[in-house]
Amino acid sequence: MTASRTQHLAASSVILAVALTVGWVSFTQQPEEAFLFPRLISVFFGIFALWNFIRAVMGLSKVGEGLDGATVRAIIPGLIVMLIYIFWAAKGYGKIATLEGHWSYDWVRRGMGFYASSTLAFFTLYTLYDPAPRTELKGWAKRIIVTAIFMAIIYGLFALLLKVQTPRGMIF
Amino acid sequence: MEFLSYFGGVFEPIAFMLLLGGTIGGLILGATPGLSPTMAVALLIPFTFQLSPTQGLILLGAAYTSTVAGGAVSAILLKIPGAPANIATALDGHEMAKNGEGARALHLSFMSSGIGGITGVLLLIFLTPVLAQWALAFGPSHLFWLAILGVTVIGSLDSKSFVKGLLSGCIGLWLSMIGYDDIQGAQRFIFHDALTGGIHIIAALIGIFAIPQVLDMFAKGRRKVAIETVEVPEHAIGDSVREVARSARPLTIGTVIGSIVGLIPGIGGQIAGLVAYDQSKKFSPNKAKFGTGHPEGLIAAESANNAMVGPSLVPLLTLSIPGSPTAAVLLGGLLIHGIFPGSDIFERNPEVIWTFINSMLIGQILMVIFGIAIAKWAAKIARAPLPIMASAVLVLSLFGSYSVQQSMGDVWIMLSLGLGMYFLEKFGFSAAPVVLGLILGPIAESNFVQGSMIAGAMYDGVWAKATYFMTGSLNIGLIVLVILSVGYSFMSHRANSKSPASDAGARA
Numbered sequence: 251m252t253a254s255r256t257q258h259l260a261a262s263s264v265i266l267a268v269a270l271t272v273g274w275v276s277f278t279q280q281p282e283e284a285f286l287f288p289r290l291i292s293v294f295f296g297i298f299a300l301w302n303f304i305r306a307v308m309g310l311s312k313v314g315e316g317l318d319g320a321t322v323r324a325i326i327p328g329l330i331v332m333l334i335y336i337f338w339a340a341k342g343y344g345k346i347a348t349l350e351g352h353w354s355y356d357w358v359r360r361g362m363g364f365y366a367s368s369t370l371a372f373f374t375l376y377t378l379y380d381p382a383p384r385t386e387l388k389g390w391a392k393r394i395i396v397t398a399i400f401m402a403i404i405y406g407l408f409a410l411l412l413k414v415q416t417p418r419g420m421i422f
Numbered sequence: 423m424e425f426l427s428y429f430g431g432v433f434e435p436i437a438f439m440l441l442l443g444g445t446i447g448g449l450i451l452g453a454t455p456g457l458s459p460t461m462a463v464a465l466l467i468p469f470t471f472q473l474s475p476t477q478g479l480i481l482l483g484a485a486y487t488s489t490v491a492g493g494a495v496s497a498i499l500l501k502i503p504g505a506p507a508n509i510a511t512a513l514d515g516h517e518m519a520k521n522g523e524g525a526r527a528l529h530l531s532f533m534s535s536g537i538g539g540i541t542g543v544l545l546l547i548f549l550t551p552v553l554a555q556w557a558l559a560f561g562p563s564h565l566f567w568l569a570i571l572g573v574t575v576i577g578s579l580d581s582k583s584f585v586k587g588l589l590s591g592c593i594g595l596w597l598s599m600i601g602y603d604d605i606q607g608a609q610r611f612i613f614h615d616a617l618t619g620g621i622h623i624i625a626a627l628i629g630i631f632a633i634p635q636v637l638d639m640f641a642k643g644r645r646k647v648a649i650e651t652v653e654v655p656e657h658a659i660g661d662s663v664r665e666v667a668r669s670a671r672p673l674t675i676g677t678v679i680g681s682i683v684g685l686i687p688g689i690g691g692q693i694a695g696l697v698a699y700d701q702s703k704k705f706s707p708n709k710a711k712f713g714t715g716h717p718e719g720l721i722a723a724e725s726a727n728n729a730m731v732g733p734s735l736v737p738l739l740t741l742s743i744p745g746s747p748t749a750a751v752l753l754g755g756l757l758i759h760g761i762f763p764g765s766d767i768f769e770r771n772p773e774v775i776w777t778f779i780n781s782m783l784i785g786q787i788l789m790v791i792f793g794i795a796i797a798k799w800a801a802k803i804a805r806a807p808l809p810i811m812a813s814a815v816l817v818l819s820l821f822g823s824y825s826v827q828q829s830m831g832d833v834w835i836m837l838s839l840g841l842g843m844y845f846l847e848k849f850g851f852s853a854a855p856v857v858l859g860l861i862l863g864p865i866a867e868s869n870f871v872q873g874s875m876i877a878g879a880m881y882d883g884v885w886a887k888a889t890y891f892m893t894g895s896l897n898i899g900l901i902v903l904v905i906l907s908v909g910y911s912f913m914s915h916r917a918n919s920k921s922p923a924s925d926a927g928a929r930a
Contacts, residue, residue, distance in 0.1 A: 261849040265589065272596050275611060284608035286874065287867040288599050295592035302585050313583040314850030321641045328640035328812070336820060336837050341830050368820065372813040379809035381644045400814060404821060412472050414825040 257316040262306035269299035339367035341417040363419025373397040431777035444484025445788045452492020459489035460748045461631040468822040475759035479778040484785045491535040510699035510723035517715030529662035531724045536790035538677045538725030542732030543783045553740040558765040562873035563891045567900035569866035572743040575907045584915040590851045594859020616831030623754045625823040625832035632819045633840020639812035672702045676722035680729025698726030747854040
């Protein structure tokens with residue numbers, strides 16, 4: 251399976267935009283001495299990005315299978331859980347003025363905490379992608395036990411052995 | 423023979439326990455499809471923060487060695503290579519397993535891995551000090567070109583597309599420049615507060631290697647992946663030892679090819695295994711038996727991919743240029759423990775480096791013993807459900823990247839780079855050149871700046887200053903190597919793209 255020409259064109263356009271931005275920043279920002287090496291690299295970055303873009307325009311960019319609908323549909327639930335878990339649940343989102351005074355403010359600000367959110371994320375992802383039927387009680391029990399064992403190991407390793415201080419959040 | 427006086431450090435209780443744990447854990451991780459040696463070592467680095475540099479490196483070295491060997495278990499029993507280095511192993515190994523010779527294949531695999539690995543580490547022991555002495559002649563301009571050579575070699579050889587490989591290297595070099603400039607104190611490319619301190623190499627390594635694999639596992643959805651498994655009847659170890667002793671030809675071919683490939687920066691075990699398999703077939707009187715469960719191919723491939731491990735550290739320890747993507751991650755581990763590779767590494771840190779190298783030698787022997795002992799059991803691990811592995815790797819990535827500096831910024835960087843790398847890989851870009859650019863960028867830049875200052879004191883005008891980087895036999899030699907690596911890769915990609923067979927392969 252090869253990604254469509256449009257997909258390759260979109261990807262190479264993004265890379266070219268990044269390369270041009272890097273070049274523009276490198277050649278316009280001061281002090282000049284601090285951007286000497288970035289300027290050198292940005293020239294090659296720009297040349298290769300342009301070369302890659304031209305190949306995509308001409309339909310010569312064939313390496314890489316791209317993303318098909320089935321893959322995107324399969325990834326999206328996990329990706330959403332992953333983003334919520336890392337960008338909010340583990341440590342919260344900081345101060346949001348519009349929510350101040352609302353009951354949800356503290357939740358949004360502080361998140362759930364590392365261990366609580368990790369437990370929930372592990373269990374949710376396992377459940378989402380487990381091929382076992384979700385109607386069986388045995389399957390649910392297995393998922394709960396595996397999650398509990400895994401999180402106990404993680405707690406033992408990071409909290410007890412490595413003594414990593416993790417953000418506590420609203421739960422743990 | 424200085425290394426002999428540091429063997430005691432390997433047998434100190436904690437160090438030996440770590441070596442044992444790293445070896446057994448590495449074998450299990452290696453046997454698990456989807457968990458590459460590079461990702462395993464990247465995820466292990468945060469666990470070494472509480473350890474001394476020697477202990478940390480022993481753990482990482484043991485994991486590096488045994489994950490490569492452990493990948494043979496799933497390659498032989500499930501026909502799923504645990505790592506790219508084990509692709510060639512699956513060709514004959516799985517056929518042997520299907521013929522009821524799974525245990526024999528596993529024995530041969532671990533024993534030949536051990537022999538190749540020990541030879542590779544001996545090369546590391548004897549070649550590194552020689553190369554370190556040679557590296558004393560290197561000034562800033564040479565080190566600058568060496569860093570650029572590292573990026574261009576891995577960029578052009580480790581990628582399916584020439585231009586995308588070099589572009590990946592440029593992306594890595596750019597990422598390495600984000601943050602404050604060390605000399606001028608100027609802000610560079612800081613478009614979010616989390617980037618103020620730059621991109622921490624460990625967070626980046628975890629993100630770049632772990633997150634794309636998590637997403638690849640998600641991409642398989644809720645499908646129950648049907649895996650062809652085979653029974654593993656007992657096989658006498660004595661028979662396997664005698665068979666390995668009689669297999670001098672494939673063992674020699676594998677070990678020599680693996681050692682040479684390891685010394686060349688950026689190539690890695692996948693190439694070593696496949697080239698050794700191919701050459702072993704060419705020199706064998708039983709060519710027709712290859713692919714039908716013939717042990718010669720298995721022995722050549724496994725001795726090659728482990729013989730590569732030791733030599734891949736020779737350019738890393740002396741010149742800061744990793745010989746493989748996993749060695750690049752190991753370089754991150756060295757730097758995090760304050761060990762800076764270079765010509766005087768054996769003078770600055772003799773105990774740490776010699777104990778680490780000696781542990782790899784002992785680790786090879788432990789790998790053979792435990793590999794054979796847990797092979798059948800490891801096959802069960804190899805069938806670990808993907809949803810559990812994906813969730814576990816994600817949680818470990820969060821904790822691992824956070825524990826580097828106790829900073830959520832590192833976690834966000836880890837995830838952002840991981841997501842970016844997943845999409846880049848889908849369009850033919852490679853992770854290894856990005857990582858090499860990220861690691862070698864600061865080395866290239868600091869030597870470029872130093873060289874520019876020296877040139878500024880010697881010459882006037884930009885072009886006159888450039889002569890500092892362009893003249894001298896060593897500079898010219900390195901520039902020629904950069905051009906040759908890029909030129910060779912360009913020509914071979916061009917030849918491949920003209921071949922209809924390879925085009926079909928690229929499309930597949």
